[in-house]
Amino acid sequence: MPPAKRPASPFTPLDFQLVLLRRMADHNPRLLEEARHTLGASAADMREANRRWQAMLHAPRGRAALSRYRSVLGEPESVTGRRIGDLSCEAFRWPVPLWPELRFEVLAAPKGVVWNEWLVRAPGAPAPVLRTLEDLAPWSCTVDEAARAFAPARPLEGTAPTRWGLAFAAADGSGVRRECAAEFTWGLLQRVAVTGRP
Template sequence: MGFGVRQFELTLMHRMRDLNAERVEDALGDMGASRAEVRAAHARWTRRAWSARAPKGRAALRTALGPPAYEGTRPIGSVTCRVARWALPSWPGLEFELLSGPGGEVWNQWFVRPGGDRALAFDDLVPWRCVVGDVGTSFPGASQREGAAPHHWAVDFVHEGTDYRALFVYGLFQRLDRLARPPY
Protein backbone atom coordinates (compact mmCIF):
# COMPACT_ATOMS: atom_id res chain seq x y z
CA MET A 1 0.00 0.00 0.00
CA GLY A 2 1.39 3.41 -0.96
CA PHE A 3 1.61 6.47 1.21
CA GLY A 4 -0.56 9.17 -0.31
CA VAL A 5 -2.82 12.10 0.51
CA ARG A 6 -5.14 10.12 2.82
CA GLN A 7 -2.25 8.73 4.86
CA PHE A 8 -0.62 12.16 5.09
CA GLU A 9 -3.88 13.71 6.34
CA LEU A 10 -4.15 10.94 8.96
CA THR A 11 -0.56 11.64 10.02
CA LEU A 12 -1.42 15.32 10.56
CA MET A 13 -4.55 14.34 12.49
CA HIS A 14 -2.47 12.13 14.78
CA ARG A 15 -0.76 15.27 16.11
CA MET A 16 -3.97 17.35 16.01
CA ARG A 17 -5.57 14.88 18.39
CA ASP A 18 -3.33 16.37 21.12
CA LEU A 19 -5.45 19.53 21.17
CA ASN A 20 -8.76 18.65 19.56
CA ALA A 21 -9.50 14.94 19.90
CA GLU A 22 -13.24 15.37 19.33
CA ARG A 23 -12.76 17.16 15.98
CA VAL A 24 -10.28 14.50 14.85
CA GLU A 25 -12.70 11.71 15.79
CA ASP A 26 -15.44 13.42 13.76
CA ALA A 27 -13.11 13.71 10.76
CA LEU A 28 -12.05 10.07 11.05
CA GLY A 29 -15.70 9.05 11.02
CA ASP A 30 -16.32 11.17 7.91
CA MET A 31 -13.31 9.53 6.23
CA GLY A 32 -14.22 6.03 7.34
CA ALA A 33 -10.81 5.77 9.01
CA SER A 34 -10.00 3.87 12.16
CA ARG A 35 -7.65 4.80 14.98
CA ALA A 36 -5.49 1.88 13.90
CA GLU A 37 -5.20 3.41 10.42
CA VAL A 38 -4.14 6.73 12.00
CA ARG A 39 -1.48 4.99 14.09
CA ALA A 40 -0.23 3.03 11.09
CA ALA A 41 0.01 6.16 8.91
CA HIS A 42 1.86 8.05 11.62
CA ALA A 43 4.26 5.15 12.23
CA ARG A 44 4.99 4.81 8.54
CA TRP A 45 5.62 8.56 8.12
CA THR A 46 7.92 8.55 11.15
CA ARG A 47 9.88 5.56 9.83
CA ARG A 48 10.28 7.34 6.50
CA ALA A 49 11.48 10.50 8.24
CA TRP A 50 14.25 8.58 10.00
CA SER A 51 15.18 6.28 7.10
CA ALA A 52 18.51 7.12 5.51
CA ARG A 53 17.20 6.20 2.04
CA ALA A 54 13.74 7.79 2.06
CA PRO A 55 13.21 11.22 0.47
CA LYS A 56 13.29 14.16 2.88
CA GLY A 57 11.67 17.60 3.08
CA ARG A 58 10.02 18.79 -0.09
CA ALA A 59 10.81 15.52 -1.88
CA ALA A 60 9.02 13.52 0.83
CA LEU A 61 5.90 15.65 0.51
CA ARG A 62 6.02 15.51 -3.28
CA THR A 63 6.29 11.71 -3.13
CA ALA A 64 3.25 11.49 -0.84
CA LEU A 65 1.11 14.34 -2.21
CA GLY A 66 2.16 14.72 -5.83
CA PRO A 67 3.10 18.01 -7.47
CA PRO A 68 2.42 21.11 -5.36
CA ALA A 69 -0.54 23.36 -6.20
CA TYR A 70 1.90 26.27 -5.93
CA GLU A 71 5.67 26.64 -6.13
CA GLY A 72 7.58 29.88 -5.78
CA THR A 73 10.00 31.89 -3.71
CA ARG A 74 9.61 34.26 -0.77
CA PRO A 75 12.17 36.72 0.55
CA ILE A 76 12.66 36.55 4.31
CA GLY A 77 15.12 39.22 5.33
CA SER A 78 18.16 38.87 3.11
CA VAL A 79 17.41 35.21 2.22
CA THR A 80 15.15 33.94 -0.53
CA CYS A 81 13.28 30.78 0.47
CA ARG A 82 11.48 28.22 -1.64
CA VAL A 83 7.76 27.77 -1.06
CA ALA A 84 5.64 24.78 -2.03
CA ARG A 85 1.95 24.35 -1.13
CA TRP A 86 -0.48 21.47 -1.46
CA ALA A 87 -4.28 21.48 -1.22
CA LEU A 88 -5.64 18.73 1.02
CA PRO A 89 -9.27 17.54 0.85
CA SER A 90 -9.93 17.68 4.61
CA TRP A 91 -9.10 21.40 4.78
CA PRO A 92 -10.72 23.19 1.81
CA GLY A 93 -9.65 26.77 1.26
CA LEU A 94 -6.31 26.18 3.00
CA GLU A 95 -3.04 24.71 1.80
CA PHE A 96 -0.19 22.88 3.51
CA GLU A 97 2.96 24.95 2.99
CA LEU A 98 6.57 23.88 3.11
CA LEU A 99 9.12 26.67 3.45
CA SER A 100 12.71 25.65 2.70
CA GLY A 101 16.00 27.48 2.88
CA PRO A 102 18.53 28.00 0.11
CA GLY A 103 20.14 24.61 0.78
CA GLY A 104 16.80 22.78 0.70
CA GLU A 105 16.53 22.43 4.50
CA VAL A 106 12.97 22.58 5.85
CA TRP A 107 12.39 25.76 7.82
CA ASN A 108 8.66 25.44 8.42
CA GLN A 109 5.65 23.39 7.40
CA TRP A 110 2.11 24.38 8.25
CA PHE A 111 -1.27 25.38 6.88
CA VAL A 112 -1.73 28.79 5.26
CA ARG A 113 -4.49 30.59 3.43
CA PRO A 114 -3.25 30.69 -0.19
CA GLY A 115 -4.76 34.11 -0.97
CA GLY A 116 -3.24 35.66 2.15
CA ASP A 117 -4.40 36.00 5.71
CA ARG A 118 -8.06 36.88 6.27
CA ALA A 119 -9.45 39.22 8.91
CA LEU A 120 -11.87 37.33 11.15
CA ALA A 121 -14.50 38.26 13.69
CA PHE A 122 -14.16 36.58 17.08
CA ASP A 123 -17.06 34.24 16.25
CA ASP A 124 -15.22 33.12 13.09
CA LEU A 125 -12.61 31.30 15.21
CA VAL A 126 -13.80 27.84 14.26
CA PRO A 127 -11.45 24.84 14.54
CA TRP A 128 -9.91 23.74 11.24
CA ARG A 129 -11.15 26.85 9.41
CA CYS A 130 -8.42 29.40 10.13
CA VAL A 131 -4.65 29.63 10.43
CA VAL A 132 -2.06 31.43 12.55
CA GLY A 133 -1.85 34.36 10.13
CA ASP A 134 -5.61 34.91 10.23
CA VAL A 135 -5.60 35.33 14.01
CA GLY A 136 -2.56 37.61 13.92
CA THR A 137 -4.24 39.79 11.30
CA SER A 138 -7.57 39.88 13.12
CA PHE A 139 -6.52 40.91 16.62
CA PRO A 140 -4.11 43.86 16.92
CA GLY A 141 -1.34 43.18 19.41
CA ALA A 142 -1.59 39.40 19.02
CA SER A 143 1.68 37.65 19.86
CA GLN A 144 2.84 34.32 18.51
CA ARG A 145 4.66 31.72 20.57
CA GLU A 146 5.85 28.16 20.23
CA GLY A 147 3.49 25.50 21.47
CA ALA A 148 4.04 22.78 24.03
CA ALA A 149 4.87 20.00 21.55
CA PRO A 150 6.37 19.60 18.07
CA HIS A 151 4.32 21.33 15.37
CA HIS A 152 2.20 23.14 17.98
CA TRP A 153 1.87 26.92 17.95
CA ALA A 154 -0.05 29.50 19.97
CA VAL A 155 -1.25 33.06 19.48
CA ASP A 156 -2.13 35.17 22.52
CA PHE A 157 -4.53 38.07 22.04
CA VAL A 158 -7.07 40.23 23.84
CA HIS A 159 -10.71 40.49 22.80
CA GLU A 160 -13.13 42.78 24.64
CA GLY A 161 -10.79 42.95 27.65
CA THR A 162 -10.35 39.17 27.96
CA ASP A 163 -7.04 37.37 27.32
CA TYR A 164 -7.15 34.36 25.01
CA ARG A 165 -4.72 31.82 23.64
CA ALA A 166 -5.52 30.29 20.26
CA LEU A 167 -3.84 26.88 19.88
CA PHE A 168 -2.71 25.48 16.55
CA VAL A 169 -1.21 22.28 15.17
CA TYR A 170 0.66 22.64 11.88
CA GLY A 171 -0.63 26.22 11.82
CA LEU A 172 -4.27 25.06 11.77
CA PHE A 173 -6.56 26.41 14.51
CA GLN A 174 -7.59 23.73 17.02
CA ARG A 175 -8.84 25.34 20.21
CA LEU A 176 -9.32 28.64 22.04
CA ASP A 177 -8.45 28.91 25.74
CA ARG A 178 -9.40 31.79 27.98
CA LEU A 179 -6.40 32.92 30.02
CA ALA A 180 -6.64 34.00 33.62
CA ARG A 181 -5.08 37.36 34.34
CA PRO A 182 -2.59 37.28 37.20
CA PRO A 183 -3.70 39.20 40.30
CA TYR A 184 -1.96 42.54 40.77
Protein backbone atom coordinates in the same frame (compact mmCIF):
# COMPACT_ATOMS: atom_id res chain seq x y z
CA MET B 1 12.72 -20.22 6.22
CA PRO B 2 10.62 -17.20 7.29
CA PRO B 3 8.07 -15.91 4.78
CA ALA B 4 9.22 -13.00 2.64
CA LYS B 5 7.99 -9.62 3.76
CA ARG B 6 5.42 -8.01 1.52
CA PRO B 7 6.54 -4.64 0.15
CA ALA B 8 4.93 -1.74 1.97
CA SER B 9 2.13 -0.01 0.10
CA PRO B 10 2.89 3.53 -1.08
CA PHE B 11 2.35 6.32 1.43
CA THR B 12 -0.48 8.33 -0.11
CA PRO B 13 -2.03 11.81 0.31
CA LEU B 14 -4.81 10.07 2.28
CA ASP B 15 -2.20 8.68 4.70
CA PHE B 16 -0.69 12.16 5.03
CA GLN B 17 -4.07 13.66 5.95
CA LEU B 18 -4.37 11.00 8.66
CA VAL B 19 -0.96 12.12 9.97
CA LEU B 20 -2.23 15.70 10.16
CA LEU B 21 -5.29 14.49 12.08
CA ARG B 22 -3.23 12.32 14.43
CA ARG B 23 -1.38 15.41 15.68
CA MET B 24 -4.74 17.08 16.36
CA ALA B 25 -6.17 14.13 18.31
CA ASP B 26 -5.55 15.66 21.75
CA HIS B 27 -7.73 18.71 21.22
CA ASN B 28 -11.02 18.11 19.40
CA PRO B 29 -12.04 14.42 19.38
CA ARG B 30 -15.45 15.07 17.80
CA LEU B 31 -14.02 17.05 14.87
CA LEU B 32 -11.32 14.46 14.44
CA GLU B 33 -13.79 11.57 14.35
CA GLU B 34 -15.95 13.35 11.78
CA ALA B 35 -12.90 14.06 9.62
CA ARG B 36 -11.67 10.48 9.91
CA HIS B 37 -15.07 9.14 8.82
CA THR B 38 -15.07 11.59 5.90
CA LEU B 39 -11.79 10.01 4.80
CA GLY B 40 -13.22 6.52 5.28
CA ALA B 41 -10.42 5.59 7.68
CA SER B 42 -10.42 3.79 11.01
CA ALA B 43 -8.55 4.76 14.17
CA ALA B 44 -6.16 1.89 13.40
CA ASP B 45 -5.55 3.35 9.92
CA MET B 46 -4.67 6.69 11.51
CA ARG B 47 -2.27 5.10 13.98
CA GLU B 48 -0.61 3.06 11.22
CA ALA B 49 -0.23 6.10 8.95
CA ASN B 50 1.39 8.00 11.81
CA ARG B 51 3.71 5.06 12.59
CA ARG B 52 4.86 4.88 8.98
CA TRP B 53 5.34 8.66 8.79
CA GLN B 54 7.47 8.66 11.92
CA ALA B 55 9.52 5.79 10.50
CA MET B 56 10.15 7.85 7.35
CA LEU B 57 11.16 10.88 9.40
CA HIS B 58 13.68 8.92 11.43
CA ALA B 59 15.02 6.52 8.82
CA PRO B 60 18.87 6.63 8.73
CA ARG B 61 18.87 7.13 4.96
CA GLY B 62 15.51 8.87 4.69
CA ARG B 63 14.65 11.43 2.05
CA ALA B 64 15.18 15.13 2.67
CA ALA B 65 11.97 16.81 3.87
CA LEU B 66 11.09 18.49 0.58
CA SER B 67 11.71 15.29 -1.41
CA ARG B 68 9.57 13.38 1.08
CA TYR B 69 6.64 15.74 0.58
CA ARG B 70 6.98 15.52 -3.20
CA SER B 71 7.05 11.72 -3.06
CA VAL B 72 3.91 11.59 -0.89
CA LEU B 73 1.88 14.52 -2.24
CA GLY B 74 3.11 14.68 -5.83
CA GLU B 75 4.08 17.85 -7.63
CA PRO B 76 2.96 20.98 -5.77
CA GLU B 77 -0.02 22.97 -6.99
CA SER B 78 2.14 26.09 -6.87
CA VAL B 79 5.70 27.19 -6.12
CA THR B 80 6.30 30.86 -5.41
CA GLY B 81 9.31 32.86 -4.30
CA ARG B 82 8.99 34.65 -1.00
CA ARG B 83 11.12 36.95 1.11
CA ILE B 84 10.75 36.89 4.89
CA GLY B 85 13.04 39.45 6.48
CA ASP B 86 16.51 38.74 5.09
CA LEU B 87 15.61 35.20 4.06
CA SER B 88 14.70 34.28 0.50
CA CYS B 89 12.70 31.07 0.22
CA GLU B 90 10.20 29.21 -1.90
CA ALA B 91 6.68 28.33 -0.82
CA PHE B 92 5.45 24.95 -2.08
CA ARG B 93 1.70 24.37 -1.75
CA TRP B 94 -0.42 21.24 -2.09
CA PRO B 95 -4.21 20.84 -1.90
CA VAL B 96 -5.65 19.04 1.12
CA PRO B 97 -8.96 17.34 0.13
CA LEU B 98 -10.13 17.19 3.75
CA TRP B 99 -9.94 21.00 3.93
CA PRO B 100 -10.57 22.23 0.36
CA GLU B 101 -10.21 25.87 1.42
CA LEU B 102 -6.69 25.26 2.79
CA ARG B 103 -3.33 24.30 1.33
CA PHE B 104 -0.39 22.51 2.93
CA GLU B 105 2.54 24.89 2.62
CA VAL B 106 6.22 24.04 2.92
CA LEU B 107 8.74 26.90 3.08
CA ALA B 108 12.19 25.91 1.85
CA ALA B 109 15.46 27.83 1.76
CA PRO B 110 17.41 28.04 -1.52
CA LYS B 111 19.26 24.73 -0.95
CA GLY B 112 16.01 22.90 -0.24
CA VAL B 113 16.23 23.02 3.56
CA VAL B 114 12.68 23.05 4.91
CA TRP B 115 12.12 25.42 7.81
CA ASN B 116 8.32 25.59 8.05
CA GLU B 117 5.40 23.23 7.29
CA TRP B 118 1.80 24.18 7.95
CA LEU B 119 -1.73 24.74 6.65
CA VAL B 120 -2.57 28.10 5.08
CA ARG B 121 -5.65 29.55 3.36
CA ALA B 122 -5.90 28.68 -0.34
CA PRO B 123 -5.49 31.58 -2.77
CA GLY B 124 -8.91 33.05 -3.50
CA ALA B 125 -10.64 31.22 -0.62
CA PRO B 126 -12.53 33.61 1.67
CA ALA B 127 -10.79 34.22 4.97
CA PRO B 128 -12.87 33.88 8.14
CA VAL B 129 -14.16 37.01 9.85
CA LEU B 130 -12.35 37.16 13.18
CA ARG B 131 -13.45 39.92 15.58
CA THR B 132 -14.14 38.33 18.98
CA LEU B 133 -13.32 35.24 20.99
CA GLU B 134 -16.55 33.64 19.76
CA ASP B 135 -15.19 33.69 16.20
CA LEU B 136 -12.22 31.54 17.21
CA ALA B 137 -13.78 28.10 16.85
CA PRO B 138 -11.51 25.06 16.45
CA TRP B 139 -10.27 24.61 12.85
CA SER B 140 -11.72 28.01 11.88
CA CYS B 141 -8.49 29.83 11.05
CA THR B 142 -4.76 29.59 10.53
CA VAL B 143 -1.89 31.07 12.54
CA ASP B 144 -1.33 34.00 10.21
CA GLU B 145 -5.07 34.81 10.03
CA ALA B 146 -5.38 34.97 13.82
CA ALA B 147 -2.16 37.00 14.11
CA ARG B 148 -3.45 39.58 11.62
CA ALA B 149 -6.96 39.76 13.10
CA PHE B 150 -5.75 40.25 16.68
CA ALA B 151 -2.57 42.25 16.14
CA PRO B 152 -0.30 42.74 17.86
CA ALA B 153 -0.04 39.00 18.56
CA ARG B 154 3.00 37.49 20.22
CA PRO B 155 4.30 34.05 19.22
CA LEU B 156 4.45 31.42 21.96
CA GLU B 157 6.57 28.30 22.00
CA GLY B 158 4.61 25.26 20.87
CA THR B 159 4.08 22.33 23.22
CA ALA B 160 5.31 19.80 20.62
CA PRO B 161 6.66 19.67 17.07
CA THR B 162 4.16 20.98 14.48
CA ARG B 163 2.46 23.10 17.18
CA TRP B 164 2.49 26.89 17.47
CA GLY B 165 1.05 29.34 19.97
CA LEU B 166 -0.10 32.95 19.88
CA ALA B 167 -0.80 35.38 22.72
CA PHE B 168 -3.14 38.29 21.99
CA ALA B 169 -6.05 40.34 23.35
CA ALA B 170 -9.60 39.78 22.05
CA ALA B 171 -13.06 40.91 23.10
CA ASP B 172 -15.40 38.36 24.67
CA GLY B 173 -19.17 38.23 24.08
CA SER B 174 -19.77 41.17 26.40
CA GLY B 175 -17.14 43.33 24.71
CA VAL B 176 -14.52 42.99 27.46
CA ARG B 177 -11.01 42.60 26.05
CA ARG B 178 -9.17 39.66 27.53
CA GLU B 179 -5.69 38.25 27.24
CA CYS B 180 -5.78 34.93 25.37
CA ALA B 181 -3.47 32.13 24.35
CA ALA B 182 -4.27 30.12 21.21
CA GLU B 183 -2.75 26.81 20.20
CA PHE B 184 -2.36 25.65 16.61
CA THR B 185 -1.40 22.27 15.17
CA TRP B 186 0.02 22.18 11.63
CA GLY B 187 -0.99 25.87 11.53
CA LEU B 188 -4.71 25.23 12.18
CA LEU B 189 -6.42 26.61 15.31
CA GLN B 190 -7.14 23.95 17.94
CA ARG B 191 -8.15 25.85 21.07
CA VAL B 192 -8.10 29.23 22.80
CA ALA B 193 -7.69 29.80 26.53
CA VAL B 194 -8.53 33.07 28.29
CA THR B 195 -5.60 33.98 30.48
CA GLY B 196 -6.86 37.28 31.93
CA ARG B 197 -7.60 40.92 31.13
CA PRO B 198 -5.14 43.38 29.58
